[in-house]
Amino acid sequence: QVQLVESGGGSVQSGGSLRLSCAVYGYLTATYCMGWFRQAPGKEREGVAAINSSGRTSYADSVTGRFTISQNNAKTTLSLQMNSLKPEDTAEYYCAADHRYCSDPSNKLPMSGYFTYWGQGTQVTVSS
Secondary structure, eight states, rough: OOEEEEEEEEEEEETTOEEEEEEEEEEESSSEEEEEEEEOTTSSSEEEEEEETTTOEOOOOOTTEEEEEEOOSSOOOOEEEEOOGGGGGOOOEEEEEEEEEOTTTOOOOHHHHHOOEEEEEEEEEEEE
16 A cells, blocks of 8 residues: 655745655565646546656656656655646646556646545645
8 A cells, every 4th residue: 555645835926936745654575656636626637757677757748847756766746846837737736656657658647547546635726
């Protein structure tokens, strides 16, 4: 069983930065996939960024160049550095993980249905 606990959300003005963290409790297999998703009120959950056990990353077009996904060497913490935040980035952000490896030739983000484990979410609010 894997448990994910997000932290680091908050309120920031447009152009500001936030860093989200996701603590991983339990055992992930040597090959795995982890990602960040977000859901704004009245909208569907959408993928933001993903990283696999090889360190390969993928991003949504809307955040490319502004957000960076990373993990620590012990693979116990997943992070999302968010810079140049915009009001449209306002959403509940979720960390997700799965024991299966993710790798798409076109570097597309895995869909939310791919992931087995989810955190409880952390709110990010960006004001203009």
